[in-house]
Amino acid sequence: MENFNAIITSQNRLFETGKTKEINFRKMQLKKLLTVLQNNEKLLCDALWKDLHKPEFEAYATELGIVYSEIREAISKLKSWSRPKKVATNLPNLPGTSFIMPEPFGTALIIGAWNYPYYLTLGPLVGAMAAGNTIILKPSELTPSCSAALAKIINENFDPAYLMVAEGGIPETTELLKQKFDYIFYTGSTRVGKIIYKAAAENLTPVTLELGGKSPCIVDNDAALKVAAKRIAWGKFINAGQTCIAPDYLLVHESVKDELLGYISQNIFEFYGANPQESPDFLRIVNHANFNRLAGLIEKDKIYFGGTTDAADLFISPTILDKISWDDKVMGDEIFGPILPVLTFSRLEEAIKDVIKRPKPLALYYFSKDKKKQKQVLNQISFGGGTINDTILHISNSNLPFGGVGNSGIGNYHGKAGFDTFSHHKSIMKRATWIDLPLKYPPYNTTKLNLVKKVL
Numbered sequence: 001m002e003n004f005n006a007i008i009t010s011q012n013r014l015f016e017t018g019k020t021k022e023i024n025f026r027k028m029q030l031k032k033l034l035t036v037l038q039n040n041e042k043l044l045c046d047a048l049w050k051d052l053h054k055p056e057f058e059a060y061a062t063e064l065g066i067v068y069s070e071i072r073e074a075i076s077k078l079k080s081w082s083r084p085k086k087v088a089t090n091l092p093n094l095p096g097t098s099f100i101m102p103e104p105f106g107t108a109l110i111i112g113a114w115n116y117p118y119y120l121t122l123g124p125l126v127g128a129m130a131a132g133n134t135i136i137l138k139p140s141e142l143t144p145s146c147s148a149a150l151a152k153i154i155n156e157n158f159d160p161a162y163l164m165v166a167e168g169g170i171p172e173t174t175e176l177l178k179q180k181f182d183y184i185f186y187t188g189s190t191r192v193g194k195i196i197y198k199a200a201a202e203n204l205t206p207v208t209l210e211l212g213g214k215s216p217c218i219v220d221n222d223a224a225l226k227v228a229a230k231r232i233a234w235g236k237f238i239n240a241g242q243t244c245i246a247p248d249y250l251l252v253h254e255s256v257k258d259e260l261l262g263y264i265s266q267n268i269f270e271f272y273g274a275n276p277q278e279s280p281d282f283l284r285i286v287n288h289a290n291f292n293r294l295a296g297l298i299e300k301d302k303i304y305f306g307g308t309t310d311a312a313d314l315f316i317s318p319t320i321l322d323k324i325s326w327d328d329k330v331m332g333d334e335i336f337g338p339i340l341p342v343l344t345f346s347r348l349e350e351a352i353k354d355v356i357k358r359p360k361p362l363a364l365y366y367f368s369k370d371k372k373k374q375k376q377v378l379n380q381i382s383f384g385g386g387t388i389n390d391t392i393l394h395i396s397n398s399n400l401p402f403g404g405v406g407n408s409g410i411g412n413y414h415g416k417a418g419f420d421t422f423s424h425h426k427s428i429m430k431r432a433t434w435i436d437l438p439l440k441y442p443p444y445n446t447t448k449l450n451l452v453k454k455v456l
């Protein structure tokens with residue numbers, strides 16, 4: 001195991017020199033990151049194929065391409081993001097000026113999940129670099145080729161006193177968590193999120209926790225069913241359902257269920273063919289533990305579509321389970337795989353009630369043309385973020401801060417939100433010295449009290 005203490009000490013030292021706070025330094029490092037990634041695209045894509053059978057299109061569209069555009073946005077906007085922002089000064093403090101000055105926290109630890117091995121590590125990294133921190137990046141050990149590829153290209157090109165990739169699993173992460181960081185950004189399960197939060201509390205280290213949960217997909221009776229079906233099939237089965245914001249389950253109005261399921265099945269067929277195992281576009285389950293967990297959720301008598309498994313190939317076909325109730329095993333924990341359970345409702349209020357009884361989800365999707373009902377869903381259900389009349393896409397707009405709420409996470413990132421997450425926002429008031437009203441100083445008297453009552 002690496003000597004993390006020595007690495008962190010060297011990162012602290014570099015940070016203390018003030019070098020990483022320089023706008024030019026940050027820009028140059030971000031540009032270098034972009035070049036290094038682009039020069040090694042093949043290595044990175046091959047590793048994704050090896051670990052997850054991820055097609056090149058998705059490697060680009062859902063990982064590298066988005067990271068590139070996040071880097072470009074940070075390079076072009078970081079000067080304005082870093083500028084102190086003037087705010088109004090309240091009456092009792094006049095004459096004076098007030099401003100908020102973003103500053104980097106110091107040394108940050110980023111721990112990633114395996115399902116989007118680059119997006120979930122490099123995405124937060126962009127915010128951390130733009131803000132001027134030094135960083136240790138810990139990719140997931142469950143996608144070892146991707147973790148090795150990241151370690152190779154970053155550790156060969158960056159000074160470890162500024163940025164380094166630390167590979168490893170639970171022992172290495174546990175060791176890292178014993179160190180004192182100035183910020184910890186974690187993506188992964190709610191269970192491990194609690195371990196991270198506890199460890200961070202030891203040093204009062206601020207955290208972002210990007211966690212998971214069961215994200216509902218509600219389809220109402222007035223939805224544009226054909227397009228809804230296509231968008232649901234895409235959002236659910238992309239990455240073989242191993243997406244933190246994949247629609248976890250379908251809650252569909254009983255009057256349109258049959259038609260919707262017919263269309264979803266048809267779309268699965270069109271996307272992945274009669275035998276999805278032969279499709280170059282359909283991913284595999286990450287490992288045997290997850291395969292066994294998922295296979296155990298498929299109740300044979302509930303299969304509406306799919307249900308084929310092949311342990312040797314870690315393959316589970318896109319599967320729809322019908323006539324599911326809230327008590328079924330598949331409705332226990334987040335599925336995180338290509339299985340779509342279907343529940344029905346007859347009144348929207350009923351569906352909303354069922355959702356809000358459960359932990360706050362990371363995402364929610366609602367399909368309906370009715371603006372009033374859309375508003376009702378948005379007002380009554382708390383969730384991290386979501387898309388109306390589509391799935392997943394809210395994650396792809398960097399103007400929308402991405403994160404969970406309650407059990408699905410703490411904090412957010414993407415675009416400026418990523419920069420803000422990795423910055424402390426220092427509030428400063430500058431006071432004029434040419435006047436110094438005696439009001440606030442003792443000895444106090446009734447005149448002063450009456451005056452203060454008026455002013456405040």
Ligand code: NAD
Nearest residue numbers: 112113114139140169170173188189192210211212213244
């Ligand atoms: P995980 O929590 O098992 O692992 C994530 C990271 O934590 C890995 O780097 C791993 O090495 C580390 N880790 C695991 N066990 C640990 C322990 N006991 N102590 C210290 N570190 C430990 O999560 P996962 O299986 O990689 O990811 C699946 C979960 O992540 C799902 O719930 C999914 O919804 C969630 N997720 C959330 C987001 C998001 O952006 N909110 C994105 C992807 C995944």
